[in-house]
């Protein structure tokens with residue numbers, strides 16, 4: 037058994053992994069890990085399904101040709117050296133990721149800032165955490181998250197702002213639920229009625245972008261009812277002149293209710309609850325950070341906690357929860373273009389200190405290009421060599437279509453990834469095979485500053501190498517042999533720890549004292565530990581005068597809908613997929629919670645625009661357009677649309693969300709405003725629809741208007757729709773004996789392909805008929821002998837259609853669960869668990885089960 041940490045989110049759950057065979061592993065939650073105490077969500081539970089070598093990049097590639105490591109690394113070093121020699125250090129850039137381990141990140145940052153001498157290293161955390169970073173710096177003087185998970189256990193009120201915690205931080209959410217069962221209240225502030233919101237004591241579906249008004253209103257309310265902590269403020273907080281005047285404007289209950297488009301009574305209830313509850317934890321994530329006013333929105337929350345003295349005490353804190361497994365570690369090494377290293381900025385004293393420590397020939401003089409500006413510079417030809425590691429910007433950057441063009445035009449692009457073909461690596465001149473989760477060693481820091489080890493479980497496949505190794509090899513080949521002489525992550529870790537305490541004298545809270553000693557054995561045996569203790573418990577802040585700062589922030593006017601782009605497009609995540617799906621997309625168990633990218637539309641908008649549930653619709657913005665399957669949902673506010681971020685060119689002909697948002701960012705943090713893009717939507721009619729179930733991958737990708745792919749056991753499932761001749765689809769069928777049934781009246785064709793007695797493909801297409809449920813046919817792929825009824829699409833006698841998968845652990849669909857609730861009179865989530873198991877393993881589906889019980893009860897009544 038090996039102790040390691042989950043590959044996915046910033047909750048940072050500990051895992052006990054037992055290797056059970058070649059590339060096979062049993063995954064269990066680590067009961068001793070402080071982040072999860074043995075629990076895992078659906079994604080963590082099914083990590084074992086993602087460790088196959090499907091789609092892996094196993095060798096260095098120059099263009100389409102395999103190359104030796106020596107050749108590839110020499111080429112990268114030479115191209116970077118040449119660009120720097122001709123155009124200067126700012127003509128090159130790294131774009132890295134919160135999915136690198138701390139050791140990888142440290143080496144990349146050192147190479148760019150200390151040796152190349154530019155700060156053009158930015159990270160996808162710019163798209164994720166940078167508003168929180170900027171807000172912390174403004175309020176506290178340092179990017180320190182002043183909370184930890186234990187605060188949740190001690191809180192009486194938990195406020196979730198712009199966070200779909202039940203789906204995106206499921207184990208934190210389970211902790212929140214447990215605290216609510218013990219009497220704490222939960223308030224969710226999110227324009228959408230998410231599964232998180234459904235379980236809250238109070239949901240405030242505010243107008244998008246109105247969070248500053250809401251928080252300023254809360255602050256004004258607290259002042260008016262006398263719950264500000266005057267003593268704490270007098271001793272520990274600097275209040276700029278005119279602060280209260282700035283906040284007061286438009287902060288009365290009625291004005292706020294109008295700005296936020298909320299019922300006065302609900303808003304009042306929140307303010308009263310907040311004022312009455314000293315032990316309040318406010319957790320926030322992308323609904324706050326990913327905004328053109330993200331930094332102000334963060335400071336509005338921090339102001340509220342500082343002014344009420346709800347910080348540095350158990351159960352009282354503002355809590356920015358991180359997205360990626362090592363978003364926090366990246367902040368610690370200083371991997372953002374706007375920070376230098378180890379929580380130091382570019383002030384002269386810091387630059388000299390870091391340069392002395394690294395014994396480096398140069399040091400970046402000033403902050404570098406932030407992600408959106410960086411890709412603009414690539415687009416304008418100012419970046420001559422770009423190295424992308426562990427991120428897929430052709431999917432995840434705003435205006436991603438433009439980013440693709442920029443990559444296509446860049447003279448030299450290097451991509452380090454674990455997967456061979458991604459939307460980004462399609463534009464790479466050199467592809468470098470990185471070791472994946474389960475093959476590499478290092479550390480990650482989670483949302484609450486707990487540092488844990490990730491440990492290798494398998495030998496590295498092919499020629500894959502860990503990211504730190506790849507970067508240090510390039511550093512050596514660029515001429516810096518001793519500075520990049522690392523032979524193992526432990527060595528890098530110790531250097532990182534030494535830099536954190538180097539000439540620190542308590543000025544920087546981020547410090548890892550003692551970690552530089554103890555040698556490799558200590559690193560191998562490292563137990564999870566949290567740095568920083570309870571920050572600010574003594575009321576001292578890492579500013580020059582030791583005081584925190586209230587930052588006057590005012591609500592920006594919210595633009596009226598535009599004539600041509602009358603809708604507001606919101607983007608975000610699904611429970612069982614991770615970003616561009618390169619990893620979760622491999623797991624059949626995670627595929628069927630949401631099989632296709634959906635656009636969620638309010639019923640009134642759907643009616644008005646003639647958009648039907650289950651049909652297709654095109655969402656357009658000034659940047660581009662993409663197709664989605666329609667889901668009409670009363671959980672949306674009228675005028676607003678929601679789409680997921682996960683689908684790519686590899687997995688769908690539509691659902692390309694990244695190309696829709698504007699390349700605009702918060703002026704302070706540089707974080708793009710992904711949650712509010714002016715858009716429009718229109719129905720798209722198709723002549724036929726259908727699906728393809730195929731063993732493995734089809735020989736060719738189906739070429740039709742709508743084709744989206746998910747992994748299923750032993751193969752892939754493609755949902756299809758189109759206008760042209762559906763007969764052309766025959767070309768995507770694998771070789772074998774074909775049997776076919778045709779119903780001309782309904783325009784239906786059913787084809788099964790059998791090889792060696794087994795079903796290897798089933799293609800069902802219809803113009804006006806019904807399509808069978810997919811489950812039985814999918815199961816047929818794993819049978820040694822195809823059933824005689826395959827063209828019927830079901831076993832002799834009816835089977836039930838499970839519907840979309842709700843419980844990934846027990847493979848239970850919405851229809852199965854609704855039937856059980858109805859037929860067996862199940863009254864709550866616990867009863868469902870006892871009867872059919874749903875919700876009793878990872879628990880990620882418990883919010884959905886609660887909703888199904890409620891729905892069934894309403895339907896019955």
Ligand SMILES: Nc1nc2c(c(=O)[nH]1)N[C@H]1C(S)=C(S)[C@@H](COP(=O)(O)OP(=O)(O)OC[C@H]3O[C@@H](n4cnc5c(=O)[nH]c(N)nc54)[C@H](O)[C@@H]3O)O[C@H]1N2
Pocket residue numbers: 045046164197198199200201203204205225226227228230243244245246247321322323324358359360606607608609610611612613614615711
């Ligand atoms: N399943 C899953 N989990 C993940 C990830 C994943 O890909 N899949 N990714 C991880 C990463 S990197 C991150 S950053 C986190 C993100 O975790 P979250 O931030 O929870 O996820 P999102 O779905 O991006 O957005 C959160 C919510 O913000 C709301 N929102 C939109 N506009 C506004 C607004 O103006 N005000 C307010 N108050 N809310 C608004 C949206 O409706 C949405 O429900 O998830 C992490 N966990």
Ligand SMILES: Nc1nc2c(c(=O)[nH]1)N[C@H]1C(S)=C(S)[C@@H](COP(=O)(O)OP(=O)(O)OC[C@H]3O[C@@H](n4cnc5c(=O)[nH]c(N)nc54)[C@H](O)[C@@H]3O)O[C@H]1N2
Pocket residue numbers: 133135136160161163164165322326359360425426427428429431432433434452453454455458470471472473503607608609614615616617618619681693694697710
């Ligand atoms: N519209 C919209 N866009 C968004 C967001 C949104 O809410 N809306 N959210 C933003 C946020 S918060 C985030 S964090 C980003 C995420 O966006 P990305 O970072 O682009 O998403 P991933 O799919 O996680 O990309 C990680 C890549 O690294 C590879 N990889 C995995 N492990 C390793 C490794 O160990 N080494 C190397 N070298 N490669 C590895 C994976 O195969 C994958 O190609 O998306 C951002 N984009």
Ligand code: SF4
Pocket residue numbers: 042043044045046047048049072075076077078079080081205206207208
């Ligand atoms: S909550 Fe889920 S995805 Fe996040 S670290 Fe834990 S198991 Fe992994």
Ligand SMILES: [Mo]
Pocket residue numbers: 163164165359360
């Ligand atoms: Mo993120």
